[in-house]
Amino acid sequence: xxxxxxxxxxxxxxxxxxxxxxxxxxxxxxxxxxxxxxxxxxxxxxxxxxxxxxxxxxxxxxxxxxxxxxxxxxxxxxxxxxxxxxxxxxxxxxxxxxxxxxxxxxxxxxxxxxxxxxxxxxxxxxxxxxxxxxxxxxxxxxxxxxxxxxxxxxxxxxxxxxxxxxxxxxxxxxxxxxxxxxxxxxxxxxxxxxxxxxxxxxxxxxxxxxxxxxxxxxxxxxxxxxxxxxxxxxxxxxxxxxxxxxxxxxxxxxxxxxxxxxxxxxxxxxxxxxxxxxxxxxxxxxxxxxxxxxxxxxxxxxxxxxxxxxxx
Numbered sequence: 001x002x003x004x005x006x007x008x009x010x011x012x013x014x015x016x017x018x019x020x021x022x023x024x025x026x027x028x029x030x031x032x033x034x035x036x037x038x039x040x041x042x043x044x045x046x047x048x049x050x051x052x053x054x055x056x057x058x059x060x061x062x063x064x065x066x067x068x069x070x071x072x073x074x075x076x077x078x079x080x081x082x083x084x085x086x087x088x089x090x091x092x093x094x095x096x097x098x099x100x101x102x103x104x105x106x107x108x109x110x111x112x113x114x115x116x117x118x119x120x121x122x123x124x125x126x127x128x129x130x131x132x133x134x135x136x137x138x139x140x141x142x143x144x145x146x147x148x149x150x151x152x153x154x155x156x157x158x159x160x161x162x163x164x165x166x167x168x169x170x171x172x173x174x175x176x177x178x179x180x181x182x183x184x185x186x187x188x189x190x191x192x193x194x195x196x197x198x199x200x201x202x203x204x205x206x207x208x209x210x211x212x213x214x215x216x217x218x219x220x221x222x223x224x225x226x227x228x229x230x231x232x233x234x235x236x237x238x239x240x241x242x243x244x245x246x247x248x249x250x251x252x253x254x255x256x257x258x259x260x261x262x263x264x265x266x267x268x269x270x271x272x273x274x275x276x277x278x279x280x281x282x283x284x285x286x287x288x289x290x291x292x293x294x295x296x297x298x299x300x301x302x303x304x305x306x307x308x309x310x311x312x
Contacts, residue, residue: 001074001138003098003123008133015104017111020126021133023102027152028128031232032103039082039106040226044216049117055088061256061299062088064265065141065172069095073140076100078129078161079147083110083122090122100125100134129157136163145174146297149234155244162248165304170266171250174299178235180257180286181296184208184227191228204228209293227295238279241300250302257282257291257298266301 004012004019011021023029056062066089069075076098077086086099087110099122101107107124114122127133129151142165148154158173165171187204194200201224205211208227211220238255245252252271254264259274259282273279286292 001096002135003125003138004133005135008131011133015126016108017115018104018107018124018126020104021128021131023126023128025128025130025152027232028102028130031150031230034225034229034231035081035103036105038222038225039103039109040222041082041084042216042218042222043082043084043109043113044218049087049091049113049119052084052088052113052117053091055084056091060263061265064267066093068265068267069093069141071095074098074138074166075141075143076134076139076164078142078144079150080107080110082106083113083124085143086110086122087114087117087119090119093121095121097122098125098134098139099123100127102126102128129160132160132163134164137166139164139169140166141170141172143172145172145299148173149176149236150230150232152232154234154236158241158244159248162250162304167305169304170253171245171302171304172266172299173241174297175241176233176235177283177286177296177298178237179280179283179296180292180298181235183287183292184296188228196229209290210295235296236298238283238298238300239276241298242273245300245302249305251305253301253303255282255298255300257286257289261285269301 013020056066071094073095075089075095078100080086080099080101083099086097090097099110104126107126111124142161144161148157151157162171187207191200191204210223242252254269258264259278260272286296
């Protein structure tokens, strides 16, 4: 299966199993350099594929998604980092999984894990979203979570990756929410006001709910840098992302948080949008849940080329 557009193929090389293009975008290079120093998320604690697969089996949303996808499908994770989700989604299936990231060091960690654990259905792709090198209309699922808000243009990035989904294919994006991230923004402000001192690091480590968990030092360091030292970051509202969907012929299926105020897996989503107030209060509710405590990431799910939305 050809993953790369024909016109772009001469630009790629194979570097020990990683398909590589030349990354030239200033912002992409800046972000890539940041992650090359401390790849995120860290692999500490996932010594084999059984332990890694628990990421999916113990997560209701991911477990439902994997079952919903089924077999003999195509899935791309845009901004895969160290490829843990891609590898976990590949285990036990015959699906073609593409782990795409601009940071080669992160992909190398994923490739090494795949080789050690005989995971053979993952393609590792070193590429920049904005070079638009992936074939259009190829994937049953396009997953891009925690990525677009770290690029030069979130909306343009979404426009590009939405082309890669097949007709009726799923698109799942996760972006920092304007309201849901306020708790993290407050901690970021404290960190900066204290001039990023050792005391500031200790204080933030006490205030951040994720850092209070029983994590390895490597995982704590990776999380801290990603949340408090990242060089490129912006936030978006749920309505803003829903507008991206509409402009790119993507029908809204559902989101986390949901305008219905009930948690829904992908297989349960029916396009209910609620009212503007419903969506606003759903985003406010993030501040009082784990969603707001751990970064304020809002997940939005859509289907390409179908009309399923329900306003009420």
